[in-house]
Amino acid sequence: MKMKSIVSLLLICLVFSLGLAQAQNEKNSCKSITFLNATPDSFECMKNKLQDYGIDVPPGNEGELSGKGVTGSFEWDGKSILTITIEKKPFGVSCEIVDKMLIRFVDECNGV
Known part of the structure; x- marks a missing residue:
């Protein structure tokens, strides 16, 4: 027994x-975040900043990104609309923090 x-x-x-x-x-995972002001220059700048931060971002207008415990995907329409979805993030990091970091990268690349 x-x-x-x-x-x-x-x-x-x-x-x-x-x-x-x-x-x-x-x-x-986090909800997708969409940026409406991602010009070609700001899109390239953001990709470079993410890579400098240690996030692998493939060439092209869409793909998977990963690094530092984060995995996700991005899709850019080639003009101004960029959508990023974080599928996995470090356990202690909230989606709000991830969103703020992404917004900061875009703002820095837009000269804000």
């Missing part, structure tokens, strides 16, 4: 741990 109780307890812990990990992964 004791062995069945221990096995049952271990199974419950395993299921709970997997559920908790899934919930944390879902919380780890």
Whole structure:
């Protein structure tokens, strides 16, 4: 009887741990942020700033970005609309902080 109780307890812990990990992964992504003023110059500037910060950004108008515990995607229309989605971020960093950093990069590149 004791062995069945221990096995049952271990199974419950395993299921709970997997559920908790899934919930944390879902919380780890952020809503997309869209910039309406991303000119070609500011888009290139922002990509360079992200790379200087340690975030890998591929060439082109869309792709995956990653580095420093962050993964996400970006898409730029080639004129002015840039959308960035963060799919994974460090556990202790809020989406608001990520958004503020992205806004700062864009503002710096727009001369604000």
